[in-house]
Amino acid sequence: MSFLPRLRRSLAAFAFTLVASSPALAQSDALVSTDWLEKNLENPKVRIVEVSVEPGLFERGHIPGAQNIVWHTDLVDTVERDIAKPEKFQALARKLGVDKDTTIVLYGDSNNWFAAWGAWVFDIYGLRDNVKLLDGGRKKWELEKRPVSTNPAAAKASTFTVAEPNRKLRARLADVVATVEKKSDARILDIRSPDEFSGKIIAPAGFQELALRAGHIPGSVNVPWGQAVNQADGTLKSPEELKKLYANVGIDGSKPVITTCRIGERSSHTWFILSRVLGYQVANYDGSWTEYGNVVGLPISNPAGTVWGGK
Amino acid sequence: MSISDDSGALDYHRAREIAAASGSPDAASAVLAVPPWRFAVATAVTLALATAIHLVGIHGEPATQLQLSLILGAAFGFVLQRSRFCFFCIWKDWLDRRDARGLLGIVTALAVGITGYTLIYGAWLPDPSGTRLPPTAHIGPVGPALVLGGLAFGAGMAISGSCISAHLYRLGEGSPTSPFALIGAVGGFILGFLSWNDLYLWSIVDSPVLWLPRHLGYGGALLASLALLAALAWLLLQTGRPVQEAQQPPSDPLVAVFTRRWPAWLGGLLVGLIGVAAYLRLLPLGVTAEIGSRSRQLATELQLLPSRLEGLDSFRGCATVIRDALLTPNGLFIGGVVLAAFAAALAAGEFKPKLPDTGHVLRGLIGGALLGWGTVIGLGCTVGTLLSGISAGALSGWVFGLALLLGTTVTLKLGRRLGLLG
Numbered sequence: 001m002s003f004l005p006r007l008r009r010s011l012a013a014f015a016f017t018l019v020a021s022s023p024a025l026a027q028s029d030a031l032v033s034t035d036w037l038e039k040n041l042e043n044p045k046v047r048i049v050e051v052s053v054e055p056g057l058f059e060r061g062h063i064p065g066a067q068n069i070v071w072h073t074d075l076v077d078t079v080e081r082d083i084a085k086p087e088k089f090q091a092l093a094r095k096l097g098v099d100k101d102t103t104i105v106l107y108g109d110s111n112n113w114f115a116a117w118g119a120w121v122f123d124i125y126g127l128r129d130n131v132k133l134l135d136g137g138r139k140k141w142e143l144e145k146r147p148v149s150t151n152p153a154a155a156k157a158s159t160f161t162v163a164e165p166n167r168k169l170r171a172r173l174a175d176v177v178a179t180v181e182k183k184s185d186a187r188i189l190d191i192r193s194p195d196e197f198s199g200k201i202i203a204p205a206g207f208q209e210l211a212l213r214a215g216h217i218p219g220s221v222n223v224p225w226g227q228a229v230n231q232a233d234g235t236l237k238s239p240e241e242l243k244k245l246y247a248n249v250g251i252d253g254s255k256p257v258i259t260t261c262r263i264g265e266r267s268s269h270t271w272f273i274l275s276r277v278l279g280y281q282v283a284n285y286d287g288s289w290t291e292y293g294n295v296v297g298l299p300i301s302n303p304a305g306t307v308w309g310g311k
Numbered sequence: 312m313s314i315s316d317d318s319g320a321l322d323y324h325r326a327r328e329i330a331a332a333s334g335s336p337d338a339a340s341a342v343l344a345v346p347p348w349r350f351a352v353a354t355a356v357t358l359a360l361a362t363a364i365h366l367v368g369i370h371g372e373p374a375t376q377l378q379l380s381l382i383l384g385a386a387f388g389f390v391l392q393r394s395r396f397c398f399f400c401i402w403k404d405w406l407d408r409r410d411a412r413g414l415l416g417i418v419t420a421l422a423v424g425i426t427g428y429t430l431i432y433g434a435w436l437p438d439p440s441g442t443r444l445p446p447t448a449h450i451g452p453v454g455p456a457l458v459l460g461g462l463a464f465g466a467g468m469a470i471s472g473s474c475i476s477a478h479l480y481r482l483g484e485g486s487p488t489s490p491f492a493l494i495g496a497v498g499g500f501i502l503g504f505l506s507w508n509d510l511y512l513w514s515i516v517d518s519p520v521l522w523l524p525r526h527l528g529y530g531g532a533l534l535a536s537l538a539l540l541a542a543l544a545w546l547l548l549q550t551g552r553p554v555q556e557a558q559q560p561p562s563d564p565l566v567a568v569f570t571r572r573w574p575a576w577l578g579g580l581l582v583g584l585i586g587v588a589a590y591l592r593l594l595p596l597g598v599t600a601e602i603g604s605r606s607r608q609l610a611t612e613l614q615l616l617p618s619r620l621e622g623l624d625s626f627r628g629c630a631t632v633i634r635d636a637l638l639t640p641n642g643l644f645i646g647g648v649v650l651a652a653f654a655a656a657l658a659a660g661e662f663k664p665k666l667p668d669t670g671h672v673l674r675g676l677i678g679g680a681l682l683g684w685g686t687v688i689g690l691g692c693t694v695g696t697l698l699s700g701i702s703a704g705a706l707s708g709w710v711f712g713l714a715l716l717l718g719t720t721v722t723l724k725l726g727r728r729l730g731l732l733g
Contacts, residue, residue: 055446059434059436059445059446151434
């Protein structure tokens with residue numbers, strides 16, 4: 001072996017040791033940058049997992065070494081309307097080779113919508129501080145012309161043991177109704193579009209899963225989820241900007257927050273920001289409008305005055 | 312002497328046979344001699360295609376997918392035209408003259424496709440035994456509706472003289488039937504959407520989606536499929552009649568590529584490779600998604616369709632979801648097919664436009680309607696369901712293929728007996 005490659009290799013190993021010994025170097029607790037991730041692709045303590053909406057996206061090119069989660073079968077119960085049961089999640093986490101001592105980087109398409117949903121489910125089952133989102137997700141990685149790969153990653157299974165589901169992170173209908181009836185001081189943050197919130201439409205065009213009534217949960221406030229994102233590269237706005245954005249509607253962390261949308265998936269994006277970036281106490285209401293707007297006899301606020309979605 | 316379809320799509324091969332026997336001026340010449348005007352137009356079309364590819368790569372959204380769709384479409388159109396990869400013509404060659412060459416070409420395409428898909432599957436879904444299917448592969452439900460779809464599609468092929476992919480490349484050859492077949496297909500698509508909900512509830516919803524690698528493993532499915540194809544090839548070689556190849560003087564490579572008809576096995580090899588490339592980088596090969604989606608858009612605008620087509624969009628196959636975009640990958644793909652086939656036909660002297668008569672119009676419209684209906688119910692055509700399905704290891708591909716052969720044979724024989732089809 002000649003000298004130069006050996007030197008290069010040992011330098012690389014040295015750099016690697018530096019990086020590996022401080023896996024969250026220059027990162028916030030909740031996010032990693034594309035730069036950081038590319039430097040840590042070979043780090044054995046880092047597991048990268050893609051959670052995208054579009055089928056086939058992962059297979060045709062993903063961040064090298066990443067594994068795949070199909071959110072609508074892996075992270076949910078496929079019979080009941082529920083997130084994956086503990087045993088199912090444990091099996092998935094073991095297969096992915098993740099545990100409490102690995103840094104888990106989630107990323108995906110559509111500004112990390114489903115990656116954030118993934119982070120929420122991971123959190124419920126006891127994987128919180130070591131779970132990060134790739135800031136900007138697929139979009140930024142591609143914009144920066146970073147490499148993708150189609151090779152499957154070989155992951156050694158872990159022995160992860162699932163924790164008791166953390167109920168504090170998940171709001172159920174009863175929690176929401178308690179808020180509406182002023183028996184709880186939680187604030188409800190609805191992240192749907194203004195037209196859904198006001199009741200002009202029941203859901204954006206093309207969605208099959210609907211409610212029978214349009215409008216929003218009485219007392220909730222509206223900040224469309226996209227306002228938290230820099231549209232150019234899909235990264236999150238700075239914590240200061242985010243704080244201000246939500247403080248404008250009275251969400252400042254002084255009271256517990258419940259995030260909600262149509263089926264609870266876009267709202268997990270905002271849940272992630274409030275919970276992980278700003279450190280507020282937040283629960284995501286995954287029943288969301290398709291549950292609340294369908295329940296008989298619950299009060300609804302509908303400023304647009306629509307009936308059955310029409311006038 | 313014309314080898315294009317002078318007297319209707321069904322005479323296509325008869326005309327070609329005559330041309331091959333007597334030798335058209337172009338086919339017989341040993342050096343490439345394209346008349347200046349044809350050369351100029353073919354060059355202009357090629358340059359326009361190249362410019363379009365370039366521009367789509369800059370302005371398209373998403374640029375990579377749109378650009379690659381156009382490139383693969385152009386490659387597909389060129390290969391189809393040069394090797395006359397027309398499923399119906401190939402079947403008729405066999406029925407009428409026991410000429411096995413075309414069928415061996417299809418067997419080649421399927422063998423290449425299955426092998427390539429298996430290679431890709433190994434990377435994308437290392438273990439096939441779970442509940443998951445490889446992403447986007449055309450693996451459809453197998454049941455009575457699929458057989459009906461195949462029978463109708465086969466009948467449509469016999470009546471209109473081609474399947475949909477061949478109508479697209481023959482559009483580039485100036486066929487008088489193909490424009491009407493494609494218009495008829497739009498009507499057939501709409502009829503298909505109208506009957507979808509009933510057929511879905513009657514049969515499709517309960518039909519199993521059978522993916523061979525799940526039951527046999529990748530190795531087992533590959534071996535079984537290749538063994539079946541080898542047996543078919545052996546059977547064809549045993550029962551086929553040797554064909555007198557027209558005596559052709561040795562020629563330079565340009566003539567071999569641009570003027571003479573390519574051997575079917577070469578066409579099959581390239582069709583198989585393009586199918587694998589499309590699956591690797593874009594989506595499984597298919598030529599009906601755009602036509603289907605535009606038909607659905609039209610019918611929705613005209614308020615003809617029920618507000619929900621149950622389950623239709625959840626199946627694998629040539630998706631007909633309405634897209635808002637002006638440029639779609641499949642739209643550019645078939646655009647590339649038509650333009651490249653046009654340029655290839657011009658260079659080869661096979662662009663022979665002809666004014667359609669009533670027979671062309673009627674056969675096109677009626678046959679096209681059956682093609683369209685069969686495509687909706689079968690979730691694809693000879694390319695999307697047969698080629699991409701069999702390549703994907705889907706039982707639906709084989710079943711659709713058998714049904715369409717039956718449909719086309721019966722229709723052709725009956726039509727000839729009644730003196731309606733040539």
